[in-house]
Amino acid sequence: MTVKKTNGLFLRIISALIIAGPAYLAIYHGAPYFNFMIALFGLLMGWEWSKMCLGEFKFPGILLSTFCGGIAVLPFLGIPIEEALLIAPILCTVLFALSLHKQGRIWFAIGSLYLALPICAFLFLRSTGDIGLSFVFWLACLVVATDTGAYAAGITIGGPKLAPRISPKKTWAGLLGGMTSAFLTGFIFATVFEWEKSLLIAILSTVLAVVAQMGDLFESHVKRRFGVKDSSQIIPGHGGILDRLDGMMSASVLLAALIIATNGHLLTWF
Template structure:
């Protein structure tokens, strides 16, 4: 049975179009525009994470997390390495834990230093990949968009068994498989468009990243359910918060950057 479109569907479409413009410009032109764009996203996600975990407060601990998150993408512009930011993240995590006074959310909040630092550094790392950085970021972004769109479409039209009803009641197995299918098709199309070496393997990697993106989505849903919050914020009409839109991108970006490092760059021979 086909479900009806939500009442905020129009707002979702308009917001997505408005956001896509600056994102595409930042990806295409790279530094410093891409760094500034990711820095802004980092600050907004840190603000949302702070308010989510610390009883809707944004005080000194939240400000420190926002400054740390905003600084990471800017490090290469200052001649500094991203590795240092990753290494210092556990220290920041401990400091934030000590400074926050929330009874139930301080551990979640402190973990935010690592939760945000890894993907923020990963996005810059991927964009700076020699030769194909811009293509990799386009591919990653469109793969996650295809995952979300496919999951939404297949879940809405097919329905069926729930994927994780206690965490996210609206997600279905049909949505997961549909998202993975759409992601693989986008990977296949882009691999041929970019003239990459192994389109079929890229399609399979895209499907795997779609699964990881869904895991990231479920993690953020778990955190929101833990704190009894519907959206991370209402900053994006029809979508909620930046974290609500970036949860899949966060996990997929960090996973692929980690895969490049784990294989010493060998995985890029397929691209």
């Protein structure tokens, strides 16, 4: 391994360790710490999305960033977070109008929905009774396991590319490796926490792994569309907040949607 790659890997590890501590504490203690963390992520994601789509961060970007960060504050004002999902389509139109002469205005405007959905999902999952803490840790771990398994299988097995025009390094073997890692993670969590339906939770973890990879591919498509490698350089060795949370964003939305669609019946698995 070259000195450059070694330094890059070391930097990634150090950055991950520095972030992991505060993130763990915020998730563990819940509100208001978890809300403050999500608010910070929302502000930064709005900034990154604006810079990526418009190439600048001016009033439209500030508006998007403030909206995303403000969602996590709504519960303290006695306002349900669902209200943000009613505002998001209106804001989408406003952002489009404000960036009318910019080439990336459509993608930028879509950001109000793209970012608001997972932010609301994160807050919803953490607030889901006593299981909320385990939910968020499980989701975070299975996405990390998916990425790790996909990377390991991709470099050791290789083979046909998954989406060569979007992400040339991703392979079908990597996808299967990620799904396998997620399945094992789900089964381990179900066993350790003594959840009711361990096999079903492992299968659900596999489905969430596929959705996480789709979320990763979606952001890769947007970055390729605007010719950027990373959403930002705010995390040394990793890129931006969007680069780190893209898979978790899509997986959290699906998990929250399934809980709501089943009227909470999915919670009986845990």
